[in-house]
Amino acid sequence: MAAVSVQKIGDSIVDAKSLNLGEEKYGEVRFGNKINGCSFQQDAMVSHAGHQYVAYYDGDREVCLARRKLPLGKWEIIRFDDYAFKSNDSHNTISIGISPADGMIYLAFDHHVDALHYRVSKNGAAAHPEKNEWEASLFGPILSRLEKNKEIKISYPRFWKTPEGGLQFFYRLKGSGNGTRMLVDYNSRKSRWLNTRQIMTSCMLTAKIMGRCGSTAVRRYYHYFRKADGTWETRVLSGVGASRPKVFIDKADNAYLIFPKSGKLIIMGGQASASWKDWKVIHTEPSSFHSEMLGDFLPMEELWRSLDHGAGSAKERS
DSSP states (O other): OOOOOOOOOOOOOSOOHHHHHHHHGGGGBBBSBBOSSGGGGGOOOEEEEEEEEEEEEBBBBBEEEEEEEETTTOOOOOOOOOOOOOBBBTTTEEEEEEOTTTOOOOEEEEHHHHHHEEEEEEEETTSSGGGGEEEESGBBOOOBBBBBBBOOOOEEEEEEEEESSSSEEEEEEEEETTTTEEEEEETTTTTEEEEEEEEEGGGGGGGOOOOSSSGGOOOOOOEEEOOOOOOOEEEESOOOOSOOOEEEETTTOEEEEEEETTTTEEEEEEGGGGEEEEEEEEEESOOOOSOOOOOHHHHHHHHHHHOOSSSSHHHHHO
């Protein structure tokens, strides 16, 4: 039974001058000084059609969207100079969405109970990236509505791809404690957002599924999973946990937990064939990480294809 493992293929710097919050003229720093790489950001990095996209604020407080050809292409950056980010609220992050049906790229940015700010690319921008010059003219103006005559104030936007290949937009309406979760469908045939509806209220989010006992020195990660017979089991991971990890599952149902701790990036792994009883650290990246970990949930098969340089098939290496 082969052990779960990962292999580092390289490092890249998207932008040498990204933003950390703190300038006094933009008001009080809220929720920390990190605006790029926050766990609640959800969709800051996505991939489509062999290219990877990253959204962030640069040191001049411009909204930026970078792309590269997978796996290790050079980053190209669009800096949208028609919008200045004027807040020190780290919850005003950026999310990316790509519509698989028409290849349009969506950006939603700078919200914490604020009016909607979003913009969309031309049709096919992500479907045929090699045919499009990577420049701001590829995108339209900033918009404040998804549906006609429906202005909204939102928080925590994110985009979801549906199993059928559609795209949905999810956000919180109103504020903390009295907010509702809303969902909107994208119709690629009409290039329109439709069917805004409520799917959840704040009172539905109060169930406590895991607590912390004692100080951070004894904090642990817990892995809960449901078996085929419908019963639940729990695994307590060894070692002291950190905060806000990301979970990835490969096509063999092996699980990976990725999180920052003491300036390092830690990856743990557990095998499905061992019923995830063998969780352990399988990689430590020693560089100085000061933000939270974000991941690209690109399907494994597509990732392997992007790494295929002729030295055997994806199936052989996976």
